[in-house]
Amino acid sequence: MKQALRKVALAVVCVGGVAVTIPVKAANWLMLQGTEPASTAGRAKVWGFIQPEYQQTRGSEIDAGPWVGQRAVFNSMRPDLKADKGFNTIRARVGVRGVGMPIDPKVNYFFLAEFGNNGITQQGGGSVKVTDASVTLNHIPGARIRVGTFKTPGSEEGLQAIHVFDYINFTGATNGLLLERFFNGNGSGTFVSPVAGPGTAADSGDANRPNGPVSAFRDTGIQVFDTFKQGSWEHAYAIMIGNGNGIARGENDDNKETYLYWSSERVYAGSGPRRQGWKMFAWKQSGKRTLTTEGAGEYDRDRAGLGTTYKKGKHRAAFEYITADGMIFNGTDGGAIAGSTSNLPAGAAGKFTGNTDVGGDGQVTASFNMETEGEADGYYLHYGFAPNPRWEFDVRYDVYNRMTDVSAKERQFKTWTLGTQYFFNRKSRVIVNYEIRDAKAPNLPASDNANKILNGVDNRFSAQLLIIF
Amino acid sequence: MFKHITKWSILLATLVLITGGVQSVFAADKPFAEKKIVLQISDPDPFKQTLVLNVANNLIKEYGTDGVEIEIVAFGPGLRLLFADNANKGRIQGLDANGVEFRGCSNTQKNMAKKLGYVPKMNPVALVEGPGVVRIVKLVTEDGYTLVKP
Numbered sequence: 264m265k266q267a268l269r270k271v272a273l274a275v276v277c278v279g280g281v282a283v284t285i286p287v288k289a290a291n292w293l294m295l296q297g298t299e300p301a302s303t304a305g306r307a308k309v310w311g312f313i314q315p316e317y318q319q320t321r322g323s324e325i326d327a328g329p330w331v332g333q334r335a336v337f338n339s340m341r342p343d344l345k346a347d348k349g350f351n352t353i354r355a356r357v358g359v360r361g362v363g364m365p366i367d368p369k370v371n372y373f374f375l376a377e378f379g380n381n382g383i384t385q386q387g388g389g390s391v392k393v394t395d396a397s398v399t400l401n402h403i404p405g406a407r408i409r410v411g412t413f414k415t416p417g418s419e420e421g422l423q424a425i426h427v428f429d430y431i432n433f434t435g436a437t438n439g440l441l442l443e444r445f446f447n448g449n450g451s452g453t454f455v456s457p458v459a460g461p462g463t464a465a466d467s468g469d470a471n472r473p474n475g476p477v478s479a480f481r482d483t484g485i486q487v488f489d490t491f492k493q494g495s496w497e498h499a500y501a502i503m504i505g506n507g508n509g510i511a512r513g514e515n516d517d518n519k520e521t522y523l524y525w526s527s528e529r530v531y532a533g534s535g536p537r538r539q540g541w542k543m544f545a546w547k548q549s550g551k552r553t554l555t556t557e558g559a560g561e562y563d564r565d566r567a568g569l570g571t572t573y574k575k576g577k578h579r580a581a582f583e584y585i586t587a588d589g590m591i592f593n594g595t596d597g598g599a600i601a602g603s604t605s606n607l608p609a610g611a612a613g614k615f616t617g618n619t620d621v622g623g624d625g626q627v628t629a630s631f632n633m634e635t636e637g638e639a640d641g642y643y644l645h646y647g648f649a650p651n652p653r654w655e656f657d658v659r660y661d662v663y664n665r666m667t668d669v670s671a672k673e674r675q676f677k678t679w680t681l682g683t684q685y686f687f688n689r690k691s692r693v694i695v696n697y698e699i700r701d702a703k704a705p706n707l708p709a710s711d712n713a714n715k716i717l718n719g720v721d722n723r724f725s726a727q728l729l730i731i732f
Numbered sequence: 733m734f735k736h737i738t739k740w741s742i743l744l745a746t747l748v749l750i751t752g753g754v755q756s757v758f759a760a761d762k763p764f765a766e767k768k769i770v771l772q773i774s775d776p777d778p779f780k781q782t783l784v785l786n787v788a789n790n791l792i793k794e795y796g797t798d799g800v801e802i803e804i805v806a807f808g809p810g811l812r813l814l815f816a817d818n819a820n821k822g823r824i825q826g827l828d829a830n831g832v833e834f835r836g837c838s839n840t841q842k843n844m845a846k847k848l849g850y851v852p853k854m855n856p857v858a859l860v861e862g863p864g865v866v867r868i869v870k871l872v873t874e875d876g877y878t879l880v881k882p
Contacts, residue, residue: 300778300819301815301817301818301819302812302813302815302817302818302819303778303781303782303812303818303819303820304778305776305777305778306776308778364847365776365809365812366809366812366844366847366848366852367848368812368815368817
């Protein structure tokens with residue numbers, strides 16, 4: 264894989280440096296999000312979108328382990344995890360973009376803020392977060408420069424504009440490996456109940472939780488990129504260096520994240536985010552993460568992927584394979600909500616979680632876990648059929664293999680998603696999804712607690728309204 | 733005598749050629765045009781750029797390439813339409829091929845050059861000469877054009 268990625272990097276350099284090329288107008292995610300159409304953009308175009316939604320599972324409880332009978336994290340509604348069904352305004356974003364000085368088309372800016380209730384706004388205080396704030400300089404032919412906070416060049420599912428995403432929930436691999444959660448510790452320490460039990464002292468500490476907003480597929484840094492046209496083909500590249508700390512954070516160590524991206528697309532028709540074409544792409548990102556509490560240290564974090572998208576006439580399809588090495592988000596202890604206290608007899612909980620029961624009262628607190636040395640991979644296949652401009656029917660199959668390097672810890676998540684979209688107009692639609700979810704610990708017997716817990720993963724129904732303005 | 737006539741013939745032919753050439757630069761050569769329309773673009777709104785090109789296109793569809801003379805005059809913030817890198821340059825090229833004339837305001841160009849520190853590169857199909865508003869006044873009052881400001 265590393266050898267293949269070296270070839271990709273070489274190809275990126277070749278495309279950027281050798282090809283006889285003509286810069287094109289906005290026609291892919293790098294260009295659509297990072298640049299403005301030359302000499303036609305306004306000083307400030309206000310735009311945004313709202314996504315109210317409803318999600319529901321059966322609400323099956325945890326079937327085994329220290330948190331038996333309690334609410335299961337995987338059957339709870341994001342991001343609050345307090346109910347198995349309900350309404351939420353998952354995203355409400357308002358942005359401004361354009362050219363600061365309209366007669367100078369070479370300097371563009373992009374600003375976007377999140378007002379919705381999700382992993383961006385719930386963590387780290389405050390109810391509004393700036394997700395994008397960047398400036399693009401278009402002075403050097405073939406090497407546009409974007410600086411600030413913005414979407415990183417990477418996976419199609421993360422890089423694409425969320426308001427043209429065909430589904431409501433991300434695939435398992437994208438959610439687990441690319442929608443990064445940031446922690447101070449790995450969750451393996453003495454994170455136990457702070458409440459004193461009968462005859463026992465209060466334990467210190469609390470659950471290991473994210474220390475701020477999710478990455479939202481973004482980072483703060485500098486990116487060199489451009490797109491070139493050769494006949495009916497478009498080639499794009501991006502090289503970025505960032506902090507590797509997502510959004511709403513500064514730098515916390517001297518390590519820098521590097522991103523490489525390449526795509527080639529045969530363009531059939533149209534323009535903008537719903538352009539018809541056949542695209543192939545590959546990407547890689549590498550960096551380190553620093554933990555400061557339990558498991559303190561620096562750890563490598565590598566992600567890579569390749570895939571293809573196709574859209575022509577009534578048909579659309581996509582495939583992407585993602586691989587990960589290091590800093591694998593490993594869910595919560597026993598499938599419980601982080602912060603939940605176990606309910607087993609004294610001394611029993613530790614053997615399930617590995618956490619230390621300092622107070623000796625038998626209770627431990629569920630934490631989020633990060634496998635600093637773990638490996639994982641996953642892929643998704645998508646097909647969509649749009650018989651007319653009003654309707655689109657989608658089906659997606661995705662597989663996420665978590666902790667593939669440790670047989671006892673390996674977990675496999677497979678999901679079929681059936682979807683329907685109805686477009687009221689070009690900027691308003693309703694999406695309905697039904698996810699048939701299956702999860703297992705493939706190397707453990709069915710009688711193992713892990714498999715008993717994973718058997719309780721419910722199917723999920725979701726409906727979402729999307730209005731772009 | 734014969735030599736004298738030949739000399740004058742050559743001079744006359746040259747004059748006709750020069751005059752014809754000058755006319756083709758400054759006015760569309762559409763003797764059968766039923767309508768003469770001047771479209772004004774002076775607005776900073778990007779949507780107006782698309783709109784003015786759409787209007788020109790619709791006029792050609794309605795009256796035919798030879799049935800209408802169209803000149804698009806850009807001045808003020810609207811001059812960006814005629815910048816060489818304008819995202820609509822493909823459409824502009826297409827309209828130019830259908831006989832639409834593009835005229836930019838030289839006063840605006842000078843003012844923009846002062847702000848930018850360089851003279852903005854213009855679309856080669858555009859003629860940037862004289863004040864844009866004076867051009868419109870001339871076309872309307874002297875040449876029988878109708879002013880449309882989308």
